[in-house]
Amino acid sequence: SYELTQPPSVSVSPGQTARITxxxxxxxxxxxxxxxxxxxxxxxxxxxxxxxxxxGVPERFSGSSSGAVATLAIxxxxxxxxxDYYCSSIDNSGNPLFGGGTKLTVx
Amino acid sequence: QVQLQESGPGLVRPSETLxxxxxxxxxxxxxxxxxxxxxxxxxxxEWIGYIYYTGTTNYNxxxxxRVTISLDTSKNQFSLNLRSVTAADTAxxxxxxxxLTGATTWFDSWGQGTLATVSS
Numbered sequence: 001s002y003e004l005t006q007p008p009s010v011s012v013s014p015g016q017t018a019r020i021t022x023x024x025x026x027x028x029x030x031x032x033x034x035x036x037x038x039x040x041x042x043x044x045x046x047x048x049x050x051x052x053x054x055x056g057v058p059e060r061f062s063g064s065s066s067g068a069v070a071t072l073a074i075x076x077x078x079x080x081x082x083x084d085y086y087c088s089s090i091d092n093s094g095n096p097l098f099g100g101g102t103k104l105t106v107x
Numbered sequence: 108q109v110q111l112q113e114s115g116p117g118l119v120r121p122s123e124t125l126x127x128x129x130x131x132x133x134x135x136x137x138x139x140x141x142x143x144x145x146x147x148x149x150x151x152x153e154w155i156g157y158i159y160y161t162g163t164t165n166y167n168x169x170x171x172x173r174v175t176i177s178l179d180t181s182k183n184q185f186s187l188n189l190r191s192v193t194a195a196d197t198a199x200x201x202x203x204x205x206x207l208t209g210a211t212t213w214f215d216s217w218g219q220g221t222l223a224t225v226s227s
Contacts (some may be wrong), residue, residue: 009216010174033213035152042217043152054215082162086152089211095167096142096205098152 002091004056011105022087028029032070109134111218125189129202140205145198
């Protein structure tokens with residue numbers, strides 16, 4: 001079955017750039033979306049349509065996509081950026097699909 | 108700004124039906140794809156299904172035989188029924204507003220989530 005694959009964890013020091021990848025066979029043809037979920041909270045979209053940033057999301061968040069890999073980058077990561085990040089796209093049937101999530105640690 | 112709020116019982120007995128309602132405020136329930144997404148404790152997100160404002164539904168194939176999502180436009184609410192639940196259905200359930208870009212549905216507003224536990 002179709003899957004979106006993310007690394008389980010990423011760790012950076014404050015001020016460094018954090019990069020989280022998402023691999024999926026359909027990504028060359030379909031948009032990727034990124035959700036941030038802080039502990040005990042609901043997810044929030046931080047990137048849509050591969051690289052667009054919703055109003056209110058800090059400029060340090062950026063998205064890109066090349067071939068079968070979408071990437072979320074957080075430039076100058078801050079402690080407040082810690083949490084779980086989920087990529088999303090659609091499966092072979094056009095249904096929404098989430099990656100397994102990546103735990104970002106900034107310390 | 109639209110807000111979504113889930114409501115429903117926190118405890119459901121095995122083999123029974125889990126019923127949740129999402130109330131939408133600050134915006135119309137028209138035009139969007141009103142969705143349910145769940146998250147088992149400590150695990151990832153799973154899309155359950157959505158209902159379009161016209162009443163058209165689409166469900167996760169793995170849950171389709173047990174799921175019904177309905178819409179009450181007069182109350183600005185939509186609901187989830189998940190039948191024949193087991194402990195594996197224990198999760199935080201989120202309602203969310205879905206948008207469509209090309210062929211891809213994504214979620215721009217989420218409720219705070221409600222924990223539903225399946226236990227006798």
